[in-house]
Amino acid sequence: MWDTMDKPTEAYTYEPLPPPSQGRTIRLLVLDVLTDEADDENAPLTASIETHPLASAPPYDAISYVWGDDPLDAWLPLTIACRGKFSTVPISPNLDWALRRSRSHVRGTSSRIWIWADAVCINQTDIAERSAQVAFMGAIFSSARRVFVCVGDPPTEKADAAVAKLVKVATFLQNAEPDEAGEQARITADVLLHSRVSWWTALNEFLCRPWFKRVWVIQEVGLAKDPLVLYGRKSFGYRETMRTVSWAGTQELMLYGLANLLIHSEWPDWTLTKSERTFYDLLDHGSMLSCRDPRDRVYAFLGHPLARRQDSSCEEDRPIIIPDYSKSLGELYLEVTELCLRMVGLRALVAVEHTEKSLVDGYPSWVTRWHINNKRNNILHLPKQLFAAGGPDHTACVPHIEGALLRLSGAIADTLWRCFQIQLTGIDSPLSVNSPFGISFLNNARDPATYVGLVDMTALLTSENTLRMYRDAPTLIEALAVTLCGGIPRDLSSQIPVQGLLQLMSPSAMRRLQLDPTTLGSTSVLMYLRLLAGKCYGRVFAVTEMGRYCLVPRLARPGDEVCVIRGIDVPFITRTDGTRRVLIEEAYVHGLMQEEAMDMIAKGKLVEQELTIQ
Incomplete structure (x- = not known):
């Protein structure tokens, strides 16, 4: 095409799409495909743009990718042919x-x-069009012939x-037949996987690519018929990859330190209709992902079936929230929080996080700021954690909203006395028993404040008022071990936290605390460190x-209330x-995690009272 035209210099001008009242309409890029003999790597991209009703569009492929942070002057020209003229659209690398x-x-097909x-x-640049298209973005990806990841x-x-x-x-290993031949093949494949450390290193590099951190991709692959990963010069199934990641987490292979991709591994296929989770859970799991516009932390998930509601006056389902980019971030978050409180009750408050700035x-x-991500996991991590601090009846207290006030029923059970910053060493890298890892605490009582190790911290705790609750060293160690990992998951032995914490101490230090260092296994500390990191x-x-x-x-900070x-x-x-x-x-x-406060009331x-949160 470059042989028959001069290089275009004019920017492409978009023609307005029909209004949403006339149905769903999309633009499609018609990309020219080169012949087998052409220089595919260096040849310029040339295309035209067509407009089609979504319901009657030609078979098309949707692209799931990351915009990137490249400056505009690094963007590249895409040549667009329109009515015999050529113009360009700048696109990211x-x-x-x-x-x-x-x-x-x-190519070739x-x-x-x-x-x-x-x-x-x-x-x-058209906010109204952008809002309208985002409202049915899920339908665009679910209607695509293929989705290229x-x-x-x-x-x-x-x-x-x-x-x-x-x-x-x-994938073969997971699907091996349970007969003799299948078992032999499974053993061979299992040995192969455990011996190929370079494969798992490569997988971890793959999972750390920027694509996995982008919020929009969850919807794009979740609604795809069969998403195909394009990575370097290779291609493979996205859902097979996520099943591999989930499966590896149940094996010793977890010690290779695979990236934590809960949102990808637990939500790989949105086409499955049955789910015990809610739209709130989807927002919560996706809160650590990134996007250019923080409003997209909500809008990017509206294509999920959990975010749709059926309008009796219209054949098409509608999102439970209508995308509107003219709405402020605070207005959107307030709307979403009120929706989540109606949807899942008071559990919606678990996602609340703050900075000093957001408090004012x-x-x-009580409004969730979805762009604030200070933590990796909630303390209330269903279904593996089973707590009942506020009693077993989740309908016992209905949230009552009066303007900016949220009225609840509860009790002030305690007050924070001292706070210690935690420093973890070597935990985010692939773990082995020889890895340099550890945990230390910032002791503000020293001048200047310094980090102290686990043994010194234990000695500090035994000398202060914590012995009111924990009368001896073994009881103290157990309480400390369980607290640091936020409780014991139901599928984990209750001894893992204690054994893991003890292995972080030297044998001599353990003996000083009258603890037995001879009853420990090497796996405990690795599993415990994973819990600490989370x-x-x-x-x-x-x-x-x-x-x-x-x-x-x-x-x-000290003086804050435990409520x-x-x-x-x-x-x-x-x-x-x-x-x-x-x-x-x-x-x-x-x-205070198992109804103790309710028993005291x-x-x-303890005195139960109305708590007004502002």
């Missing part, structure tokens, strides 16, 4: 890679390919081939005035400033 890789994938890519097919080139040579081989072998941003403290990140260790051990938000709310499974940290009580975040408080040892 990542989209340029995705279009070239998609083009090469179909067609002279052109219909592509849907958001940056080109939506006029990004464009991850980019691998960071190391041949890593793409290693991941493709690993997924193939692991003018919006109620729960200590973004939190601090605290001791209350009553001597209880806690895992509390980093924002917490148990009727109907919520975990305690919360609240702060009273004059007449205003604000909600800080959920917490783990040893000795029943016995008259």
Whole structure:
């Protein structure tokens, strides 16, 4: 095409789409595919743009990719042919890679390919159009013939081939027939997987690619018929890859340190209609993902069936929230929080996180700011954790909203006395028994404040008022071990936290505490460190005035209240400033996780009151 025209210099001008009242309409990029003899790597991208009703659009492929943070002057021109004239649309280097890789994938089968890519097919400068298209983005991806998951080139040579081989072998291993031949093949494959450390290293590199951190991709692959990963020069199934990641987490292979991709591994297929989870759970699991516009932390999930409601006056279902980019972030978060409180009850408050700035941003403290991500996991982590701090009846307290006020029923069970910052060493890298890892605590009582090791911290605790709750060293160690990992998951032995913590001490230190260092296994510390990494990140260790051990938000400070709310499974940290009580975040408080506060209320040892959160 370049031989028959001059290089275009004019920017492409979008023609308005028909109004939404006339039905769903999309633009499609018609990308020219080169012949087998052409230089596919360096040839310019040329295309045209067509407009089609979604219901009658030609078979098209949708691209799932990362926009990237490249400056605009690094963007590349995409040549668009329209009515005999040529103009350009600037596209990011990542989209340029995705279009070239998609083009090469179909080369030899067609002279052109219909592509849907958001940056080109939506006029990004038209807020009304952008809002309207986002409202049915899920339908765009679910209607696509294929969805190409464009991850980019691998960071190391041949890593793409290693991941493709690993997924193939692991998929075979999971599907092996239970007969004799199948068992022999399974053993062979199992040995192969455990011996190929380079494969697992390559998989971890793959899972750390920017694509996995983007919020929009969850919807894009979740609604796809069969998403196909394009990684380097290789291609393989996305869902097979996620099944491999989930399966590896149940094996010793978890010790290779695979990236934590809960949102990907637990929500890989949105086409499955039955789910015990809710739209709130989807938002919560996706809160650590990134996006350019923080409103997309909500809008990016509206294509999920859990986010749809049937309108009796219309044949098409509608999202439970209508995308509106003219709405402020605070207005959107308030709307979503009120919706989640109606949807799942008081459990919705578990997602609340804060910074010092957000506590004074003018919006109620009980509103979830989905762009604030201080922690990796909630203390209330269903279904593996089973707490009942506020009693077993989740309907016992109905949230009552009056403007900016949230009225609840509960009790102030304790007050924070001292807080210690936690420092974890070597836990985010692949673990082995020889890894340099550890845990230390910032002792603010020293001048200057310094980090102390686990043994010194234990000695400090035995010399202070915590012995009111924990009378001897073994009891103290057990309480400390369980608190630091935020409780014991139901599928884990109750001895793992204690054994894991003890292995972080030297044998001589254990003997000084009258503990037996000879009863430990090497696996315990690795499993325990994984629990620490999941729960200590973004939190601090605290001791209350009553001597209880806690895992509390980093924002917490001495004098903050330990609040148990009727109907919520975990305690919360609240702060009273004059007449205003604000909600800080959920917490783990040893000795208050299983109805103890409710029992004290029943016995008259605690006073239940109306708690007004602002």
